Amino acid sequence: MARPTRQFILRVEVPMKPDRSNGSSQLIVQASRLRKVYRGASEVEALRGVDLEVERGEMVAVVGPSGSGKTTLLNCLSGLDRFDGGKVLVDGADLASMSDRERTAYRCRSMGFVFQAFNLLPVLTAAENVEIPLLLQGNGGRQARQRALEMLETLGLAHRARHRPDQLSGGEQQRVAVARALVHRPAVVWADEPTGNLDTEVTQVIVELLLRMNKEGQTIVLVTHNPQVAERAARTVRMRDGRIEAAPASAPAMR
């Protein structure tokens, strides 16, 4: 049995507990007839009218073969990329009607990202990377640093706070990325192949971490190739050729 490389206690505080009393407010992501076309030498329709709903506090795994449109879907839903048709509402906000500036501000306020390549800023220390979202929201330096350190401590990385990404292992870098995604208590955390660059042992640690966050009420949408990771999510959405193949009904219970 795989043994976690480091023991730590999760005490992640997330902003929005799922409120199941009001049926209409349960949905945090609503995408309908979403289309995305890449235009180059030839046009490639990456998303062909995707409909997807994600409930608050849900953990959804998007799976599918390479080129099926998983990452494109995540980019469009999270506001990283524009789309060519359809509608996306995230926490009631219509992404299509937002300017780049508004989408950027929205991402800053309401989104957290975890990427396969970790995507930490290489010249900043772990603590500095984590505090970026707080500083961007206008928090003071000391307050942001304190919160970042707390977050790192929560993830068992307090001793690595002053290290730069190139001084951290892959698992540590991804945990820092998770800390950065959570530190400002976003509405949704988008994770694109968060374990793609990690070995089995560290993958386990990161998946556990995401599950605990979700248990605390954090909405998570993750894209993965890894069936072991996908099966831990409450719901799996399967994509093929830019369409959702099967979208089981929302089931917020976790395995």
Add this chain to the structure above:
Amino acid sequence: MSTALLVVGGLFFLVYGPLALLAWRRPLLARLALRESVRRRGQLALLVGGLMIGTASITASLVGADSAHDSRLVAAYRTWGAVDLTVSANGRLFSADVADRLGADPQLAPYVDGVQAGVELVGSVADVDREKAEDNVSLVGFDPRTQRPFGAFGLLGGHATYGEDMQPGDVLLSEALARALGARIGDRLRATAGWPGDATDLRVAGIAGTEGPGSYPSAGAIYMPLGTARLITRDDRINVVRVSARGGETGSLEAADRASGPLRSAVSRLGSGTPLLVGEGKRAAVHQYEVNMQALTAELLTFTGLIVAAGLALVVNLMLALAEERRPRLAILRALGLSRQDVIVVSVLEGGVYSLGGAAAGIVVGVFAGRLVGEQATAPYGFVVVYPIRPSTLAIAFAAGAVITLATVAAAAYRTSRMSIAAAVKDLPEPPSSRDRGRFHRAFSLLGLILGGAGVLYPDPLAQLGGGVVLIAVGAGIARGRLPDRGRASIAGLLLALWSAVVASGNTSMDDMTKYMSVFTGGTLVAVFGLCIVAAANLQVLEAGLGLMGGRLGRLQAALRPPMAQLSRRPVSTGLATGTFALALVLVTMLAIFVSAYRPEYARDSAGYNIRLVSHGLEPVQLPPDIESQIAARVDIPVRTYKGPIHSQAYGPNGESMPVPFYELSDRMLESDPPVYVTSRDKAFASAHEMWRAIARDSNLIVVNFTPPGGEVTLQGVHGPLQLRVAGNVSPILDGVMASSRTLAEIETRPSGSVVLLKTKSGVDAQSLARQIEHSLVLQGVRATTTRDLLDRSYTGSLAWLTFFDVILRMGLLVGVLSLGVVGIRAAVERRRAIGIMRSLGYQPPRVVGGLLAEAAMIATIGVATGVIAGAFLGYLMMRFFIAGGTYGIDGVRLGVALLIVYGTALLTTAVPAWRAAHISPADAIRHTG
């Protein structure tokens, strides 16, 4: 073929020969390299444009130096024309028979084309019709019967004359003198030259063009047949015999050298009562120009060397950006089976294409820039500028530029080849490197230690400088991982700056000017880059300041932190970028110091005297009573002239072309200090007064304004060569040599009138009084000039000399600004992913742009601060050697304007790549190939 061409050309073939062989043996690698190089035309153009900077700078420097050198030589040869040798008695008169006897000497005849009796005096000439006078004019008497071998005077208007058709009293004016006097043909002139026939009336018969004998022996001259010259000397004798050597060609001293020995023999056979000397004035003039050119070339190469270094830093930045952009593709090739060596070969072959293109383009740009430099370097002296484009010069520049660029490419390729294939394929950051760097690194470090140690111990400042740099670099490499990065970079940077200061301060010998300036340039480079690394590494102090910001400044902190961290945590890379900029600022600051040092302080530099009168008459200058009443104080200084060989260590007059004025200081005057401002003096003297007292006692001491204190001046004394020591320098109001009567008694000089310094009464306008004096005394040939005008003229001349620095400075600023553009491009290329991450986290584009602009401003600021500090120090050193008595200061306006331009263009250059980088789609930027 020059040694430089052999070395550089050999190196070129040593480098490119194997490259060509590699391309032939490994066609796949060659094809990959070629395809890569032409894949993006815009990028190719940018790279070739950037890479040409090095070659262009080298070419400009070499062509500029060649141009300045050749222009001056052409001027020297033109001045002397067909006069290859002279026979004289240091200005004294001797029998005209000497010329006839030499001309008839059968042993001399095969070596000479012409021998001519002549008279050469110096005096003042007044144009009676224009009421204008000029002093220090050469009065040249020639014998029309023997003028043919020396050429005809080409007159403006198309005629030419050998003087046979000139009437008694007719003279020809040189073009420059005619311009200064505003003289026209038929004008009445009055010449005064300290001879019995003073105030001789003459008539302008023509104006001689500069071609032919009309340039001899100086720009301001009047030419007259011997019969007319005798009206001035009131003597049938002559004081010079001019000899034109057989087979003499323009630009060659060979004929003069061949004739020199036979002429000396012929002179000794004369058995004349007067001791006659054979003068090699043309050789002396050429030698003097060569000496002056050595200094100028050294200065030129020093300053362009700094630009070349800055250009190289730019090339390194470009190459690193290129290597970063190529990394994923090279990683795929590695994954497909290319070895590390193969990757390096592909990169180097690709770099070979760029470097050849850059070198070729650089040659074209450099030739034009070189012409500009050459023009600026010679224009102040009124020479006709020539632009020699020597194949050897172009070959050196081309080969040096290409080899230097290729070496940079190879270093960047080596760095890239060490990539982690898995990370590079996905365009991910390199994983942490192992501390154990293998045997190769250990061997490399050991080699560095041996070479560095040997360099430090070698008794040559340049080798010591290089050796120390290698040792410090190896030491910094060894300390990697053992010391915190910040401390390591700070210590290494400080050591570099200190070591260069130590070596530069020990480099005091100016015997070999080129060597001196090479050490100076090398020291500057090392010190600037060292200081930049220290500054970059310690930006963390500012970061800490950012950390203290609270509350509402959080957003600002978020915007500034990534660029600040980018700079502070990569100190070598930042040092490279800021160093490029700093080098440009070093030049700006030094120029500002020079301008300030040359700027006159009228009250001080004139010692309170407002007007200077120059009279070549033997009688004291008599001022009319109405003028006398406006004068508060007056000092008369007798002037004698010396005509003969004179040698000094630095720039100096050529006494064989133009008599040098000697100001005779009486004991009484020396006792009470002469009325001139002493700009600098030998350290042996505690005060100016002590210096004057020493001059009164010691006949070996003189004061000049062309050789620094402590230097030596050698000239022909009464009893043979005489070596004099320079006690001090004075302001340019008295241009020449100041010596005691005792010293002058040992030198062959003759009276040449006097200089009168006048102090006007309060409320008197010196300018109008000077005009009034000149108007009253024009027929005596008295020239009156305000000391303010004299100081201004000297300042303008100095500024003209500085114009060539200005050209180099502009090149430097261009390189600095370009380098910021390249840094901006690097940011866009290398930090595409990082910017994408920032955008995905919520950084608005203006904030990203703001961060990148802040980074550019920070680079500019570090560069400005380091450059200004280093420039202030180096400017002080340069000033000490080259500007005797200048007051140390900085021309704030010039520096301020330069800084404004620097910051403005820096921000403009960075804004475009920053804007483009900030508008990268975050999804595109963080998308990877995995």
